[in-house]
Amino acid sequence: MFKELDPLFLSELRLAVMSILISVEEADFVYLKEKTNATSGNLSVQIDKLQQAGYIDIRKTFKGKRPQTICKITFQGIGAFEKYIEALKSYINL
Amino acid sequence: METKQDRQLNEKESLELIARMIQNTKQKMEEGRGTMFLIWGYATVIVTMIVWGTVLYTQNFTWQFLWFLLPISGSIATLIYKKQEDKKPRVTTYIDRIIGYVWTVSGITGFLLSMVSIFVYTFPILFIIILIMGIGTTLTGLIINFRPLVISGAISLLCSVLLSFLNWKLQLPLFSLIFIFMMIIPGHYLNYKAGKAHV
Numbered sequence: 001m002f003k004e005l006d007p008l009f010l011s012e013l014r015l016a017v018m019s020i021l022i023s024v025e026e027a028d029f030v031y032l033k034e035k036t037n038a039t040s041g042n043l044s045v046q047i048d049k050l051q052q053a054g055y056i057d058i059r060k061t062f063k064g065k066r067p068q069t070i071c072k073i074t075f076q077g078i079g080a081f082e083k084y085i086e087a088l089k090s091y092i093n094l
Numbered sequence: 095m096e097t098k099q100d101r102q103l104n105e106k107e108s109l110e111l112i113a114r115m116i117q118n119t120k121q122k123m124e125e126g127r128g129t130m131f132l133i134w135g136y137a138t139v140i141v142t143m144i145v146w147g148t149v150l151y152t153q154n155f156t157w158q159f160l161w162f163l164l165p166i167s168g169s170i171a172t173l174i175y176k177k178q179e180d181k182k183p184r185v186t187t188y189i190d191r192i193i194g195y196v197w198t199v200s201g202i203t204g205f206l207l208s209m210v211s212i213f214v215y216t217f218p219i220l221f222i223i224i225l226i227m228g229i230g231t232t233l234t235g236l237i238i239n240f241r242p243l244v245i246s247g248a249i250s251l252l253c254s255v256l257l258s259f260l261n262w263k264l265q266l267p268l269f270s271l272i273f274i275f276m277m278i279i280p281g282h283y284l285n286y287k288a289g290k291a292h293v
Contacts, residue, residue: 019115
């Protein structure tokens with residue numbers, strides 16, 4: 001039987017961000033932008049959605065005089081990501 | 095990779111994207127890791143040879159205070175390197191954090207023991223420094239799964255025993271040689287491998 005897929009992971013960009021954050025401790029906005037080739041506006045919108053869902057924590061600091069946004073996956077985000085992978089497996093018979 | 099908009103993926107594409115992103119991050123983790131070995135390796139070798147040369151030439155052991163050049167030069171070079179790294183997009187991995195702990199503990203232990211050996215009472219500090227740095231190097235190699243570091247660290251641990259059988263005139267050149275073998279050669283090799291992975 002097919003398991004329900006978390007709609008938050010159906011977006012390519014949100015899934016890319018979560019895939020990066022699951023394998024690192026934390027990453028800044030510029031790193032995520034570089035790795036996903038997303039535009040700043042789109043990335044900003046998508047990480048806000050992930051934060052609102054409780055999947056990532058966002059910390060705003062300064063690097064010298066420049067503002068820096070640091071993203072980190074939460075326990076809830078790790079759980080949701082693992083659940084999503086399990087659901088994907090049921091679709092492609094892994 | 096094409097610019098990502100808010101596109102929806104099918105199941106197969108999703109798995110491919112996850113695998114690709116995780117692989118991308120894994121490659122990034124190895125970049126520049128050898129640089130800290132190079133900074134502290136070269137600083138140790140150069141300062142050791144300066145101390146050895148001046149004490150041998152002047153026969154005055156007061157020049158041993160030149161050892162303080164080691165934490166000073168190493169720390170300055172580390173700060174400059176970290177400042178340059180700060181300009182790049184920042185990512186921290188679990189491995190980075192663990193390696194950071196290993197070297198913070200090793201560095202503080204080495205520094206405190208050196209201070210005791212200079213100001214309180216004498217003991218075979220070079221032997222102990224090689225032991226501590228050898229443990230740090232071997233652990234780093236095991237954590238990042240880089241065999242040359244494991245081998246160089248482990249062999250250096252064994253070589254540290256040799257230091258006990260030599261007088262200071264031979265101890266210091268051997269100490270430098272061990273650092274070249276333990277940190278400088280693997281450091282260059284690690285950076286070379288990381289550079290190749292990014293081509």
